Amino acid sequence: MSAARWNRARTLLTQPTTHAIFRPVAIRAPIQHHLGRTSAVATVAARTQDRWRPWMMASIATAGVLSWQLSQSLVEAESQARPAxxxxxxxxxxxxxxxxxxxxxxxxxxxxxxxxxxxxxxxxxxxxxxxxxxxxxxxxxxxxxxxxxxxxxxxxxxxxxxxxxxxxxxxxxxxxxxxxxxxxxxxxxxxxxxxxxxxxxxxxxxxxxxxxxxxxxxxxxxxxxxxxxxxxxxxxxxxxxxxxxxxxxxxxxxxxxxxxxxxxxxxxxxxxxxxxxxxxxxxxxxxxxxxxxxxx
Structure with a gap:
């Protein structure tokens, strides 16, 4: 091998190789991205639940009152149907x-x-x-x-x-x-x-x-x-x-x-x-x- 060709080969071997390097950040970045989206969705759901919780509790309470009023109405209707x-x-x-x-x-x-x-x-x-x-x-x-x-x-x-x-x-x-x-x-x-x-x-x-x-x-x-x-x-x-x-x-x-x-x-x-x-x-x-x- 001539001196010129040898020098060129040695130069290529000593250059850093980039395509085979494992870069953890390149993988971690998508995971953090998805976790961030999941966290954001959970946060929105929690805020939505907090937003609607008073309404839901009020609805449950209203349903309970309506059920009691209905039962009372049936009792009163029965008593009214049969006079004292x-x-x-x-x-x-x-x-x-x-x-x-x-x-x-x-x-x-x-x-x-x-x-x-x-x-x-x-x-x-x-x-x-x-x-x-x-x-x-x-x-x-x-x-x-x-x-x-x-x-x-x-x-x-x-x-x-x-x-x-x-x-x-x-x-x-x-x-x-x-x-x-x-x-x-x-x-x-x-x-x-x-x-x-x-x-x-x-x-x-x-x-x-x-x-x-x-x-x-x-x-x-x-x-x-x-x-x-x-x-x-x-x-x-x-x-x-x-x-x-x-x-x-x-x-x-x-x-x-x-x-x-x-x-x-x-x-x-x-x-x-x-x-x-x-x-x-x-x-x-x-x-x-x-x-x-x-x-x-």
Whole structure:
């Protein structure tokens, strides 16, 4: 090799090579660029969330208020649909639609009507029948589940009498609420009730043993009545308990209790039977109440 060519080769070998040098900055720069974009996006999202957070919280709060208002409106609508009292159209006596049952839960009015002395057309008292609201609303309750009740037909005396008898004879709480139209006294009301019961015993053609049991019940019943004055508007409650007893209450005070099965059934059925009920208006009203109940 000539000296000139050797010198040229040595010069090329000693020159620095640039294309093969690893430059970390050349790689780090794109990573920092993408990280910077990600950070910027996260910052914008955080700022956007902070910007809309008050609105979102206000929306959640508003939704909660609207939900509560809706539930309150439904409760109010339900209470408005069922008035607190009803007025007997003949006597103008006012009756509550709800009274406490034996355990304190609500008992609901099924129907009411006035009792009149027929030949004088004198109004004596108003009677209403109540049953526990749970028995009326629950389709599996003893009241609603009775086959006789499910077949109830208001215009069919046979089916309605059968249903009323089943209701009274089963362990279902019922309350007869009786309110005098004018001032009276315990003996006067007592005599009217016992007269109806005595007529029922004769009509049923009881044998000697049954008749003796009925007379014992009537005597026991008579002894439970107060002797003093009972003012117009004072309420007497005859409460048939699921345990088979019946108590008599006056203005919330229990006067006494009887467990005579014949008396309890005859007393309630006297207002519910289709033939010569004590109050035809009450019987028809209760029958309509049950018919409406079954259509719900």
């Amino acid at each position: 009292t009803v007025i007997d159209e003949d006597s103008k006596v006012e009756f509550p639609t709800i009274i406490p049952s034996e355990d304190g839960s609500p008992a609901r009015l099924l129907g009411l009507g006035v009792r009149k002395i027929t030949f004088l057309k004198v109004q004596v008292y108003v009677v209403g029948l109540y049953a526990k609201a749970s028995d009326l609303d629950d389709h599996n309750s003893r009241f609603r589940a009775l086959p006789e009740v499910q077949k109830f037909q208001r215009t069919d005396t046979v089916s309605s009498d059968t249903a009323f008898r089943a209701i009274v004879q089963n362990p279902i709480e019922l309350v007869l609420r009786i309110v005098p139209v004018r001032n009276t006294n315990g003996p006067h009301l007592r005599d009217g009730f016992t007269r109806n019961l005595t007529q029922a015993a004769k009509h049923q053609k009881l044998d000697d043993i049954e008749n003796e049991e009925a007379m014992k019940g009537i005597i026991e019943f008579k002894n439970l009545f107060p002797k003093g004055k009972i003012n117009a508007g004072q309420a007497m409650l005859f409460r048939k308990s699921p345990d088979g007893s019946m108590s008599i209450e006056l203005d919330g005070e229990v006067l006494g209790t009887t467990r005579n099965t014949w008396l309890i059934e005859s007393f309630f059925l006297g207002y519910l039977q289709g033939e010569n009920p004590i109050s035809g208006k009450a019987r028809d009203s209760v029958a309509q109440g049950i018919q409406d109940l079954l259509l719900q």
